[in-house]
Amino acid sequence: MFEAAELGRTLSKADFKQAEPELRARLLEAQRRARAAGLPVLLVITGVAGAGKGELVNRLHEWLDSRNVRTHVFWDETDEEKQRPRWWRYWRAMPAAGEIGILFGGWYARLIDDARQGRAGDDDIESELDRIREVEHMLINDGALLVKFWLHLPESEQARRVEARRKDPKSHWRMAPETAREANHYSEFIDLATRVVRETDTGEAPWFLIEATDHRFRDLTAGRTLRRAIDTRLESARDESPVKVSHAPALPATETARRTIVDHVDSDLVLPKREYKQEKRALAATINRLGWKGFKGRHPVVAVFEGWDAAGKGGAIRRLTESLDARLYNVIPIAEPTDEEAAHHYLWRFWRHLPRDGYWTIFDRSWYGRVLVERVEGFASQPEWARAYHEINTFEEQLAAHGVTLLKFWLNITPQEQLQRFEARQETPYKQHKITPDDWRNRDKWDDYKAAVNEMVIRTSTEFAPWHIVPANDKRYARIEVMRIAAEAVKRDLKAKGKKR
Secondary structure (H helix, E strand, O other), X not given: OHXXXXXXXXXXXXXXXXXHHHHHHXXXXXXXXXXXXXXXXXXXXXXXXXXXXXXXXXXXXXXXXXXXEEEEEOOOOOHHHHOOOOOHHHHOOOOOOOOXXXXXXHHHHHHHHHHHOOOOOHHHHHHHHHHHHHHHXXXXXXXXXXXXXXXXXXXXXXXXXXXXXXXOHHHHOOOOHXXXXXXXXXXXXXXXXXXXXXXXXXXXXXXXXXXXXXXXXXXXXXXHHHHHHHHHHHHHHHHOXXXXXXXXXXXXXXXXXXXXXXXXXXXXXXXXXXXXXXXXXXXHHHHHXXXXXXXXXXXXXXXXXXXXXXXXXXXXXXXXXXXXXXXXEEEEEOOOOOHHHHOOOOOHHHHXXXXXXXXXXXXXXXXXXXXXXXXXXXXXXXXXXXXXXXXXXXXXXHHHHHOOEEEEEEEEOOHHHHHHHHHHHHHOHHHHHHOOHHHHHHXXXXXXXXXXXXXXHHHHOOOOOOEEEEEOOOHHHHHHHHHHHHHHHXXXXXXXXXXXX
């Protein structure tokens, strides 16, 4: 595979000097157009140790407007990174719309190193390759331009460079820490790299193999390739004529009329006040104990609260958090995305709030907005929300693989109960802030939302992240049910974690 990058191509100093000014001008113009178009550019640079990845990154910073370029290096994991799912460190580095993000090694360097060091078996490698393809597909579908450079050196050239830099004190600082170490395992590295590159070389995210023996040829080739990739994407976007839909069309009658999962919820379940107090006291003590046990055992918990407007999500969250020490949890209210959040993939803002091991993060509404309000109100196009089910399942699978207890609650009330609560809020001065015109508009689309909830539950209730449909006409019953489910799930997962040790 890498033979094409071992042809001995070079570029004279004079030819480089002649070509560089034009390339810089065109590259800057491409960057300016990408920024104006809100195109996020993700540049992954990896390859053989000693091939000059750092030199190329420095050159690109020189050629580009570095104010809109962010470079991220993924060497040894920090303690903060180790205490979160594997891909947390990469999602934090995703470029915003109009920016260029350079990922030094990207998600490929870690995979190859784990495989070579024996930390990943064949099944682990294949699983991570699947995940890489899924994430890259997800980013591209969301509008990002992904450019992947593999810088290649023949074994003899790598060995020559390592030896020369060892002997020359002036250039030794330019050698990355892993270069000398990897030079002793060239054949093993290339075998693994061949598999990784071959299995992640897709039509939408191809690899560009760049011969790196001559630094001038390497840099000019990379610069031209990046400029061409940006221009090609912008030209293709200009030729397309996407149809903007300001309001989502009504769901077909066959979708809205049929009975759904929420129609089977027993809305008449109630809990007497005396029983509520007794159970609340006992469950609060259990959850508090489990919270501290999870903290000591570094066990993370993520709880997601969705439900109808006025279903009591806030009250259920408060009863849950009252049971925990305030130092152990964060509650994240999700509303309309900020400008910064809207400039990234919709999952980015949720990745950044994931808890460290031992802590809880509670989302008051969540990533399911993509397949609920964004779907029904037309804020997301049909292709965007249709592919979100798989994207969400992939995201949640990564949380589960890290050992997160993922709790997903849908608080369900009837239309009649919602109307009573809306009217009560309007009549109570200190509750009037809870009712907005949007709440009434959403109520008019009850059937559309019901169909969306039904599909959401069916398509995203998995063995590692099941949905819990909680009858919430009676607030006391709903709150105790949430506390009970949370306690049982955390207790189960802590027990399973203890057995593995």
